[in-house]
Amino acid sequence: MGSLKVREKKKFPVFTLFFLILLCAAGFMFYMAFKEQVPYWISDYKSKQVQEGYTDFADSADGTLPYDFTDRKTAAKDSDKKKTSEKKSQNIPQDWNGVDWNGLKKMNPDIIGWIRIPDLAVNYAVLKGTADNYYLYHHMDGSYNILGSIFAEKGTSEDLDDAHIILYGHNMASGQMFGQLSNYTDTGFWKKHSYMYIYTPEETRTYAIYDVYNCLDNDRTYTIGFTLGSKDFRKWVKYSIKKGYYSTEFKPTGDEQIITLSTCADSGVINNRFIANCMLVDTQVKEDYVAPTPTAKQEK
Structure with missing residues (x-):
């Protein structure tokens, strides 16, 4: 009777095991990074x-200030026009001030306005x-997204005509x-x-940024409900300045x-805010708007 041979178990190379662990870790990190960027x-x-489907500010009444008020606004507007005019389709259904309000309202009835800072x-x-916190985590089309939207508090006037309005954004x-x-x-x-x-839908308003600062989320800055021209509002304005x-x-x-x-x-810091x-400084009303005369290029 022949002797029995004991087969040795092959050892799994330590280097191969280490490599597989690193590969799995890298894959997991890549997945997490990818998952974080998706939103x-x-x-x-x-x-x-x-923006491209419902707005076209290239040839609209975008709140142009009187020419003698400042040259900075004109420069910013011209720069913005140059960038948008080549991208926008002339078939976009737009209202008098470059926004397709009917289209936006059909997409999401919670839209009450549009905010823009040229070149930003x-x-x-x-x-x-x-x-108040719904649009902190919902896109302007109404779908869920952690980036949220620019939104006003639920008590804000639909016409955005309160003396003091706060707009929030991530x-x-x-x-x-x-x-x-x-x-x-x-x-x-x-x-x-x-x-x-x-x-x-009825107005295009121009605002000047008059001051910026940091504060806590319970600061007097967040006081609303003022009446325009009231003593309390004047005190608040001085405080903000x-x-x-x-x-x-x-x-x-x-x-x-x-x-x-x-x-x-x-x-x-969780409760620290930038303001x-x-x-x-200027308001353009729909009923006072006069459409610009088409240029030869536009007529073609």
Whole structure:
């Protein structure tokens, strides 16, 4: 009888095992990074679809100020026109101020306006839901997205005509939503982007950003319910000016509507906010609008 041979078990190479572990870890990290970026890509794609499908500011009444008020606005508008005129389709159904309000309302009836800062990523619909935090996590088309939308509190007037309105938006590292607002701590940046525009079905309003600062989420900045020109509102306006990081040529008195843009501060502190206060300086009403005479190029 022959001797029995014991077969040795082959040892799994330590290097191969280590390599597989690293490969799995890298795959998991890649998956998590990809998963985290997906909402950003979806939001950016959807936002561009809405912007290109429902707005065309190239040849619209976009709140142009009187020529002797400032040259900065004209420069910003011309730059914005140059960028958009080549991209927009002439077949976009638009109203008098470059927004297809009927189309937007059909897409989402919670849309009450549009906000734009030329040359910045701020170019979105303004939403108002039945709950204050609904559009913190919903896109302007109504779908769920962690980037949310630009939105007003549920008690805000549908016409956006309250004495003091607060518009909220996420501070995204990608620059989306209100992700570029913190750049206003630099006065040079402010000089190039000192105007903000609000569009409604009946009006196009021009606002000047008069001060910026950081504050807590329970600061007096968040006080609303004022009456335009009231003693309390004038006190609030003075308070907001004093908090500004630098002085600007714009000094509201309490007779002008104020819109506060609010986002999380770059510090990452949970209850710290970055604020940009904007005063109304010009209003263009639909019934007073006169369409520009088509140029020879447009007639073709």
